[in-house]
Amino acid sequence: MQSMQRAVINTPNGFASCASEPILLELSEVIAQHLRPNLQRIDAEGVYPKEFMHLVGTLGGFRQGCPTTLGGAGKGIKFTMQVMEEIAKECVSTAFIVWCQTVCSWYIQNSENDHLKQHVLPKIITGQALAGTGLSNPMKHFSGIENIHITATPYADGFILNGTVPWVSNVDTDHYFAVGAKIVETNDYLMAIVLGGSQGLSLGSGGHFIALEGSSTRSCILRNVFVDKDSILSSPCENFVQRIKPGFILSQTGFGLGLVSSCVELIKRSNKSKRHVNRFLDDQAEDIEADLYAAHHKIYALADEIDCGERDARPDLLKEVIQARLLTSQLVLRASQSAMLHAGASGYRLHSAVEKKLREAYFVAIVTPALKHLKKMLSDMQESPAV
Ligand SMILES: Cc1cc2nc3c(=O)[nH]c(=O)nc-3n(C[C@H](O)[C@H](O)[C@H](O)COP(=O)(O)OP(=O)(O)OC[C@H]3O[C@@H](n4cnc5c(N)ncnc54)[C@H](O)[C@@H]3O)c2cc1C
Incomplete structure (x- = not known):
């Protein structure tokens, strides 16, 4: 109850x-x-x-x-x-x-x-x-940030994939995940679903992180992995990327907003004994909470518009989604920092609730699209509204 x-x-x-x-x-x-x-x-x-x-x-x-x-x-x-x-x-x-x-x-x-x-x-x-998603690399590639890491060579009724993506979370041999690849000797790309245990696919250690350790994040090395046409999400995939992008980006705000809510709760908890001095800090619980409500209002309206993705998106929806995702990253960083400053030394102890929030907040701001990637997308849109 x-x-x-x-x-x-x-x-x-x-x-x-x-x-x-x-x-x-x-x-x-x-x-x-x-x-x-x-x-x-x-x-x-x-x-x-x-x-x-x-x-x-x-x-x-x-x-x-x-x-x-x-x-x-x-x-x-x-x-x-x-x-x-x-x-x-x-x-x-x-x-x-x-x-x-x-x-x-x-x-x-x-x-x-x-x-x-x-x-x-x-x-x-x-x-x-x-299931997982290894689409950070193509998303960054399409934004002009890095080269595509996987190539696809047509073979029989499908393609042979080769390459490495360094970090894919929620992956194991019996999990599915999405990959993106450039089709050799063309300017086209494909996206496909592969099984973690596919022949030719090695799942390595993704290394250790300051948070997200329980996310089963693995490096995925593809050596002649065959995908048949039944596994192809789209090829070529320009229109497909445009269709999935708003939902891909906006839905990430879910884990950001949840983190902000919990920081507000922690700030209020700290204030039970330390309000007399905490009240001098810049970001008060009420300030973060007000910004959280505004973010919820905007983000839920965009989510209602995207719904289950069955309708064509209006032209400026993507820009508003990028702005909302950026706002979430910024709010998460402010809220987690404020939670630490409110908690003081008790928050600075190893395994305190607020130190975990700080580590988690940086992930929200660096996972693709990272804060810098979002700013680049907005800047590119400014220069060329069709991006
Ligand atoms: C815990 C964790 C879980 C993750 N889970 C997933 C997942 O499930 N799926 C997924 O797809 N991704 C995942 N990622 C990856 C994540 O989304 C980012 O893509 C990743 O962190 C790299 O982005 P970045 O901002 O650090 O790269 P950037 O800092 O933007 O670097 C961009 C590229 O520039 C290259 N570069 C470096 N120096 C130069 C130079 N001088 N000139 C040109 N290029 C250069 C780098 O090699 C890099 O490829 C995960 C990452 C972490 C840490």
């Missing part, structure tokens, strides 16, 4: 109807029982919360943004983001792998590949199969 109330209380003003959604109330129980007791193990020992992921899938957490015609709940990505928000209040690492799972489903539902829609999508949206 206590955790049910929590889901309602932590939801910003004006969004109470969303908080009373049965799925968020159930999720709150599952978080309390199966995630909260393992936070330290996930963060410090890098334990991957596999059982929790399957539970989130069972209660419908991955099917909210998928149309009913494809077996989803058809509620739109706002609800996917709210699932992430609830989880991110406790653990951004776990909320991020929920994003990985749902964005992989986003690619498939927005593709024209009936095989993936019929045979792979149902497993991902129910959590029966887990």
Whole structure:
């Protein structure tokens, strides 16, 4: 009962109807029982919360943004983001792998590949199969930041893939994940879904991180990995990228906003004993909270517009999505810094709640599209509105 109330209380003003959604109330129980007791193990020992992921899938957490015609709940990505928000209040690492799972489903539902829609999508949206996304590299490539890392050579009724992507989260041998590749001797690209255990694919260690250790982030080395036409999301993929981009970018704000909410709670907690001195700090709980409400208002409106991705986006939607994602990164950095400054020395202890928030906040700001990438996109749009 206590955790049910929590889901309602932590939801910003004006969004109470969303908080009373049965799925968020159930999720709150599952978080309390199966995630909260393992936070330290996930963060410090890098334990991957596999059982929790399957539970989130069972209660419908991955099917909210998928149309009913494809077996989803058809509620739109706002609800996917709210699932992430609830989880991110406790653990951004776990909320991020929920994003990985749902964005992989986003690619498939927005593709024209009936095989993936019929045979792979149902497993991902129910959590029966887990899934990731290795599209940071193509996203950065299309923004002129780095070279494409994977090549595709036409072979039989498919392609042979070669290359390396250094970090793909929520990946294992029995997980699916999305990759992007340049087709050799052409100016075209493809995007495809591969299985982590495919022949020729090696999953290495992604190294150790200051947070996100429990995200099963692996390096993926592809040596002559064959993908047949049934696994191709799109080729060529220019239009496909434009279609998935707004949902890809906006849905990431889910794990950012959840983190901000939890920082506000921590600031208020610190103020119970230290308000007399904390009141001199620049970013007060009320300031962050007001900005969080405004961000929610803007972001949920954009999410409602994107819905399940079935409609064509209006021309300036992407720009507003990029601005909203940038705003989220900036707010996360402010909120986590303020939580540390409010907590003082008690927050500076190893494994304190606020030091975890600081480490998680930097991830929100560096994962693709990173804060600098978002600023580059906005600058490019300024120079050439068609970008
Ligand atoms: C914990 C964690 C989990 C992640 N999970 C995923 C995931 O699930 N999926 C995914 O796709 N990605 C994932 N990533 C990758 C992430 O999204 C970013 O793409 C990654 O952090 C690299 O971005 P960056 O901003 O550091 O690169 P940038 O700093 O923007 O660097 C861009 C490129 O410039 C190159 N470069 C360096 N010096 C020069 C130079 N002098 N001239 C030209 N180029 C140069 C670099 O090699 C790099 O490729 C993850 C990263 C982390 C840390």
